[in-house]
Every structure is written in structure tokens, then in C-alpha cells.
Amino acid sequence: MSPRITASTAGRVLRQLRHDRRTVALLLVVPVALLTLIYFMYDTARTFDRIALTMLGIFPFVIMFLVTSIAMLRERTSGTLERLLTTPLGKLDLLFGYGIAFGLAAAVQASVAVAAAFWLLGLDTLGNPGLVVLIAVVDAVLGVALGLFCSAFARTEFQAVQFLPVVVIPQLLLCGLFVPRERMAGWLQAASDVFPLSYAVDALTQVGRSTEPTGTMWWDLTVVAGAAVLALTLAAATLRRRTA
Template structure:
């Protein structure tokens, strides 16, 4: 009994000294509860929407007001051409595009069906399903209102269905879940391996006592960092290649964009993930801490990046937190190139974000490493 008591006291004292591990053990459940409780929402609302209203009549304004009042559509852009709608949806600025023809009001007044085209970005099947269901339901309700007025003899001629909501799901019209998940799994897989493996690189050298040998060699700090990064970069490229081959051969994944561009931008994400892993390795004391802190970063990356749950459904604060994660931008690059076939003219904001993340993270890592060496 005395030995057990002594062992318990020893373990509690060790946990008290190892404050970082204790903070992560206590903080991780809280973060999980907060993320799952507030950030994760499968009812996707407030989808950014672009409208090309060629009618500009009261009837079209009433329809747009009804769509926006539903809470599912946030009309953020007013287009002046079809090309503006296409560009906004391609770039991901708008998840929904609504096109109202010039004869919309005229058709309603003369008892003809009034068509409305609703373009939906179906790369995210959950958000697309919410948009489609809401648009169709609002079209049905508006049609019922007109039919009731006609039955009561107020106006117009009997029409079977006044509002004809024509849904156009783009990029993944059959809503094949593999097309959405495979690119996401590629990004998550790289995050998990690159961050976790690299985070233990310098810590492992320190625990083995070989870090001092590396320090006394005629090697600069940034050279040491690159020496730790380059081998894992090659591993990352092998993982991406295997995942792409599996996606194409097993799931018939379409690659509509440039494969060379995909590999070039993958280098940025691999470097960003490795830089984050190096930063973790410079602030931790042992491999256990490095692994725990890596998981501490990995969980928000999966939940807040848009891998599983649409970012449009998240509260603003969690949406902003997602912008601090490199996986958020890499998923947009992956799905943009693979499913949409877009290029640099669309993906440049994501590229700039990854470059800024790399510069900041590597700078902090090198400075932290210099302090530890000193």
C-alpha cells in the first residue's frame, strides 16, 4: 500500500511538472465539446449567393426576398452577366447562383410558367442539398400562393405550376460522395502525417542526445530545418500520388484541372504542414508532448477546414479560426482543381494564404530553436 501511495504521489508530481501535457489533457475534451457543440452544424444556412436578375420587376424582387428571408441564401453579389455568375461560383465566392430571365414577370401575369435557374456548387454535397431543398420548397410555396389567389378569382389564369425552379448542380451533378471525400482525405492524410512526424523530429534528437552533435556541425539553423523537412516532403508526394491513383482507379474520380498545378501547389501545403510540425517540435520537451500537441492541432483542422462539415454553417468565430489552418486553403485548392478545373487566376488567394502561413511559421520556428540552442 505504501508503494502504491508513493507511486501515485510520484505520478501526480510528474504531471504537475509537465504542465504542457496536463494542459492538453484537460483542454482537449473542452475543445472537442465546444467544436462539436457550436461549430458543427449539418443544417447549412447563409450560403453566399450571386443573383443575375434580368427582369428587375416586383415579382422577381419578391422571389429574391423570400429566398433571402428563408435564411439559406445570403445575396452578396449582383451580377450583370452570365459570366459573372459562372466566375463567382467557380472561384467559390458564391455557393449558389440565381438567374431570373427577362420575361419572368410577363409569364406570371399571363398564366405561364416562370422559370428560374438556380446554379448550385455541388462539390459540397451537404451545402448543395440544403440549397436545393430550400429553393424548391420556396418555389412550391410561392406557387401555392398564386394558385390560391387564382382559385379565389383575384387575378390571372389557372396555372399548374407558376414558379419553375430549375436546379443546376455543377461539378458533381450526381452527388457522388467519393468525389467530395477523396480530395478531403488527401489533405487530412497529409496533415496527419506531416505535422505529427515532423513535430517529433527535433524532440527525438534531443531525447537521444544527438541534437548537440548537430548543433556543433558547421550547419546553419535554417539548413538543419530543411534537412528535417525535405525527406518528409518526398513521403508526402508519394502519399498524394497513391491517393490520386486510388481515387481515379477505384472511385472514377475526375481530374478536370491541371495535374502539374496540383502537384506544384501541394508542395506549398506540404511545406506549411512541415513548418507547423517543426514549430510544435521547438515548443515541446518530449515526444509525448509533441504527439499530444499535434493531435491538438489535428482535430480542429479536420472539423473547421470544411473537410466534413460545410464552413458556411459554422458561427463566425469558428469560421475565422478555420482561416488560420493551412488545410482549409488546401482543400479549396484540391476541390477547385480536381472537381472544378480552375487555375491560378481563381486559386491565388489560397496560394497567398499558404505562403504567408509558411513564412510566419518557419520564422517563429527558427527563432524558437535559436533560443533553445542559446
């Protein structure tokens, strides 16, 4: 793995992303629009604070999973990936380049969404908004890593999207957004403990409850980051040059 090649890959992906206006709109406009919808759905500020804070971590995860799984599939089906891998570019260079590029895009996305939530919609938390941005970015990188991993098993864009209900929806249902994890049945709680999104949501909950970063929050963030690195490594191991 070469830092120079990885950085070059990240730059290429960012240039492509900059010219894709629909994806830019999906990254920047859609989360703010959905947060605004949530704001008008709930009558009490306390309920909005709890739901919106959690969604600031969930939106980047879901969107980045969808975008990267399709983007990598297009690289394979168009033959671009096969041509790239005939150069000194390695699989880890490619995947970590993607992770860096979309991580930077996630930082912009999270900053815009958090700014809108706190200063336009009145979201109120005890913790620092900067920590919310940090957690959202790490969660987005997790979505990128899982999207890259799952794209290796898809042959068409439709198949890539089909991984959304398989990989993402169960994590949404069991992360504690709808029912507190401690109130779930034992086997559901055990499944929730395996899913990295549960730790991202718990980290955001810690930010909402405490004025200072807690040890639990840092542990949760470490688990999410570790899951992202593991997913990127597995993606490198399963990545195919092209889709037949």
C-alpha cells in the first residue's frame, strides 16, 4: 500500500464526485431536508432532540453505503477497475482511497447537517456539536467500507441496492432508535451487540447526555472505526477486477 497512490486515488474519486451533481445533492441536501421533516413531525423539542441526534449518525451511514456500493460496481462493470489494477495501484490503495475520499465528503455532509440541526432547527444537546460531526464521519466511513465490501457480491446496480435491506435495515431496527436495546429480547440484544451501528447510536446518546466526552463514547467510536477497517480489509480480499 502506497500513501502516494492512495492519495491519488482519493483525489480522482473526489474529482468525479464534484462533477456528479445528483450525488452531491444526495449528500448535502437530503439529510437537511429529512431533518426538517422530522422537526415538523414531532411536537416536543425533547423528542426531536433525541431522534434528530440519532439520525445525524444514521443518515451518513445509509447514504454512504448506497453511494459507494453503486460507485464501485460501476468501476467494475465499466472495466475501469480492471485497467486500474494493471497499474501499480493495489486493492488496498483503491479501497482506502475510496474511504478517504468519501470520508472527506462525509465531513462536509456532517458539518452541513449538524449546522442545520443546531442553528436552524434548534437541536439542543449537552455535548459539543463537534463530537457529533466526528461520530457522523466515522459512521459514514463505516457505511463506505460496508458498501465496498457488499459491492463485490453484486453484478448489477439493482443487486447492489438489494443489500440495503440485508445489511442496513436490521441495524436500523436494532440500534436502539425504536426500542431501547436493554428492553429487547435477549437474542435481539445479542444481535444488536454485534452490529456496529448500535455503537454509533450509543456514542451519539452519550454526547446528548454528557457535557464532556465519556469513556463509553470513545469506546463506542473505537468499535465503529475498527469495524470500518475490518470491512475495508475484507473488501480488499473479495474485490474482483470486473463483473462478468
